[in-house]
Amino acid sequence: MPNGSKDFKELVEKMTNTKLWDDKHFDVYPYEAGVGKSKKVQELLASTPYRALYVQRFVKDNAMNKTVENINKLANEENRACKFTSEESGKGSKLKDAKDSKVLCITHKMYHQICLGYHQELIEERKILIIDEHPDVFEKKTFSFADLGHAALFARIEKNEILKNIVENIIVSLEKIDNINSMMFAKLEMDYTEDEIKEYIRLIDNLKKMKSNEDRKMLEKLKCILENPSFIVDRNIETYDSDFQFSLLDCNIILDASAEIDYRYEISDIFTVHPQQKVLNYSTSLIKWFDLNTGEIDYRRDKGSIHQIIFESLETKPTEKVLFITSNAISKNLKNIINDSNQLRKFDGRSLIENYEIDYFGNLIGKNDYKDCDVAVLMKTPNYNYVDYFLIYAFYNSQGVGNIKKVELFQEESIEKMRLSLIACDYYQSMRRIARKTGMAATYFIYTKNIEAIKKVMTQLPNIQFEECKIPKIRFPKVKKETVADKLISYLEECQQNKLPKVSKKVVCENIGIDRHLLSREIKKIKTFLKEKNIKVETRYFDLS
Known part of the structure; x- marks a missing residue:
């Protein structure tokens, strides 16, 4: 049975009763937008005897400064709350203030950095974690055709047979699904055992320590596609960050008004959603x-x-x-x-x-x-x-x-x-x-x-x-509809005007709104234009130089 949210009784009890704390899960409270949950949380942070980390989405428009000021005012203490953002991260005095503060306010981006293993000093000896809105922690990684070439060259220079084998395995997978239709995408199938994958990941982690920034980025993406489900989309391999782990304290709370309809909470074991009875009446809307x-x-x-x-x-x-x-x-x-x-x-x-x-x-x-x-x-x-x-x-x-x-x-x-x-x-x-x-x-x-x-x-x-x-009939005078070939010409002209040396066919298709397999038909229609503008059509891109 959902609880009422007018007095935030369940939230108050969770924060004040240590017997209810859970250091392995988030307790998620879907209090309605507009019922005063932010104000209530600031009151609780102003009075709690425990050191806390408060995560909010925005710094801009003075939002975080206002949060800090409100907590300090409610506590009648000048420095109870302190903020720490990317702007303060390079300043030693600000880091000391952040570590010493009873309540530290940070952004979702900074929390994501903590989850990746950075800034661990900010959470030392803190007991309560409160995140306002669902944390922005998912990060997509794209292993492109250029990354594949980079990996192949890297493996050859390093004379590394394992990396060479991984690259060859990826190429075989790409070739298997080369004719997949535009309404589908396919999973990258890597023919390795779990033990082999663990060994390869250790190898990559060791290589990353010694190489250039560009090499490290490529190796990190390679590690991601070995560790995680990855899908092939237009010959790019799409996956997500491997190193992420939710950082939890003794008491972990998320306040998210849309949690009851958010499928992410339903499929993950790390979240426990506590349904709340609705307080507001929308009958006049x-x-x-x-x-x-x-x-x-x-x-x-x-x-x-x-x-x-x-x-x-x-x-x-x-x-x-x-x-x-x-x-x-x-x-x-x-x-x-x-x-x-x-x-x-x-x-x-x-x-x-x-x-x-x-x-x-x-x-x-x-x-x-x-x-x-x-x-x-x-x-x-x-x-x-x-x-x-x-x-x-x-x-x-x-x-x-x-x-x-x-x-x-x-x-x-x-x-x-x-x-x-x-x-x-x-x-x-x-x-x-x-x-x-x-x-x-x-x-x-x-x-x-x-x-x-x-x-x-x-x-x-x-x-x-x-x-x-009902969808109304358009009463405005209609102009001659622009064809796909017209859009293709306009976009290529725009790219030339912007002095781009080349543009990939994938980007072209995205901008003119057609599927990749239809592009060849449109290219045939504009042969005269391409010749006049000296644009060459290569396998994967238009050469505009």
Whole structure:
């Protein structure tokens, strides 16, 4: 039975009763965004007799300084709390202050460094660890075709038969899956026993101590693909950091409002989630869902039409303040798009969008800058690269990945659970940035195909209203649609203007929004252009020099 979160009774008991402490697991408390958990934690840190480490996401906008000031003010002590970030790491006096402080405040990035074995002096004799929001600790590693060449050359120079064998094994694996279709990616199969892998990893660790920085980076990636599940995507090998281990103290707490819908907590044995009864009532708020493809590829293919549909369907009142949420790249030009929309609204006699803010997914968790906004417009589906969902699943899953050898996009149940879960978490965290004042109603315009992610979010917003909306017909005059060949020409011209000597075919395909196996067809269509611009088509790249 979920506990109530108004008085944070369970959290208080966990921090104050040492008999409940657990030095091998995180206790995760999904208190709702906006119920005052940060304030309560600062009160507890100001009064606890135990030395503590407090991890928060942001330094920018003076966020960490405010945390330190609040704790010191509540404790009525000048130096009870202290911060230590990358800026302070090179200053000896700051390190001493950090080690001596009763409460040390650091970022998620600094905590990640501690988990990799650095800055261990910061956690000595500390008893309580509190992390605000899910810690950013997953780090993808890409072993590229260039890294493979580097490894082969390194093995030859070093006359190292083991490294040479590893490289040859990788090449054989790549050749086996060379014709895999664009909707799938395959697991790298290394034909070694566990004992052989341990021996090879010891060899790599010893080599890393003596070599240049570039050699060390390559060897570290090689170690990662030996130790972890790795997948081949467009002849790159994608995996994750090998050396990471969660750093735990005597009492370990994570505060994460979206924990109940986050699949990472469910599949890892290191987390224990304590469900909390919802306190807020969302009956005056409304989700307006538009069944529209708004993923990265969809935006690349037809960004203009997507924006036309969004602004045609968006109805706001002059008194309402709007938060537009999109990707980082799109956010940079969104003000101009809104201005263009307002010209058409003015012509139609509709309310202009004048009181608004713009931000992007990945930059919103824990922010309190938009509490006075009434409307949120979620313009884009916050998807990662599909292989990232598998790697995140492998990174967190205490049971391993089983016999998965190939993954077809949107077909593997466990990976789909991870994808929809992380989309839902991004949505929930973004939606809860607005209407944070008591009794304030909110309207959420969400444009996505992923209705299952929205349903997950709704489980965290009791009694919220829901409306499925029709996609409006675009009334704007249409221009001649740009062909894929046109996009290819435009992108190659842009690369030449930027004086790039070459550009890989993978990067080209990503930027014009087509699958790699379709590129040859488009290249044939622009032969005259390539000849005029003196662009040579090589096996894996365009030579622009």
